Every structure is written in C-alpha cells, then in structure tokens.
Amino acid sequence: MIHHVQLAGPPGCEDTMRAYYTGVLGWTEIPKPPLLAARGGCWFAVPGGGELHIGAEEGFRPSAKAHPAFVTDVHALAGVLTGAGHQVNWADPAEIPGRDRFHTTDPVGNRLEFLAD
Template identity: 35%
Template sequence: MRLRSLQHVSTPFTPGRQNVIRTFYGGLLGLTEITPPASLAHLDLVWYVAGPGLELHFFPGETDPRAARHFCLDVDDLDEARRQLETAGFGPYDDTPIHNRPRFFCRDPIGNLIEFTSIQGPYQS
C-alpha cells in the first residue's frame, strides 16, 4: 500500500449550527460548499473544498475526540491496506457505503480514528 494523499478532515459541530459553519467557512473564509454523497444526505453534513483534492467535512455530533472526528487517507490499494492493518492487530471496519469511494475505518494506537479510501471517481455521479 502507498499513501497518495490526505483526502479530508472531518470534525463535529453542535447540532443545529450549520448556518454558523456556513457563515464562517463559506462566507468569511470563502470556501466552496459541496454536496455530500446521497447515501449520507440524512446526516445534515456540511462539506467544503479546502484545496486541490482536499475536503473539509463537518458533521453534527459529539465533540468528544474519540467519536467520529477523523482524517481520511487516499491509498493506492485499499485491500492491501486492510490486510496490513488486520495482520498488525488493528480492527478495520466498514461504514455507510459511498459511491466511487470504497472505504473502511480503524483506530490508530493512540485512539485516533482514520478512514482509508481509494478514490475511483466523483461520488456525485
């Protein structure tokens, strides 16, 4: 497995504060908001383009760092990444599927949540 890039950072916000997120990141910082995948539409997410190939994701939820806060790594061989992590004793697990974004999650040795993906195309198609 070879790491291609950091794909996104995901962080929580207090539920119901999407407008505060949009005012700061979209209005003040000028980031372009993008529509999350249809399979995640029910989650009230707010996503932005944060640079070439990099996204910033906000989700309503716990502000406990061990909750869903995570970063995502785009790798060249997702199956090999899963095998390496399983062999090393880390328990990768699947979550809600996203079109063109096969993925899984695991925790690092100090408890950080990491998403691994292998981007196959835009998730909007």
C-alpha cells in the first residue's frame, strides 16, 4: 500500500490547488501538522485510500511525464472535469485492453492519470 504521493507546485499555489482538488475533484483536504504547514503546500485524502501531498517548491517545473494514477469512475469524472473547463485526453484503449483511462493536468501543469477498475 502507498501512504501518499507528493507532487509539487510553485510557492503560493495552495488556493489554486484547493480549488481544483476539493472544488473540482471533491477530495477532502487534510490539515498539515503545524511544523510542516509552515513550509507551504497542502494535503488531500484520495477517495479509496491514501493521500496526495502538494509541496511548495522554488523553481517549480510541472511533471509532464511522471504522474500518479488514481482508480475512479472515469466516465463520471471526465464529465466533471470537462464541465469545469479542464482538458481530458483519453488513452488509446489498445494500450491496456479492457481498462478505460485518461490523462489530464492539475492547474499548475502536473500530469494526472485516472483509470477505471
């Protein structure tokens, strides 16, 4: 089991990330312990288990290739994302037969994958 995955964002991105991960995806924010909160960033509970941590990083560069992948109802989520103005790029179904999946990016450009069970 993975406890958490960490992605980065530029310093000051917390409100933007909260708007996406809680407002669009519907994930719950997890309060950071006080000593870690002083460093910036924010944490979210991933539905089904685990956490996603966003760390504030000077000189931030989005992750365009490496990415976490989350299991979800991809068709419902794709509708939510496109309805909120986010691009959804469906993967070629021949790549992993029998598993629908798509890629998108968070508001700072980190690549995310969502796939069906």
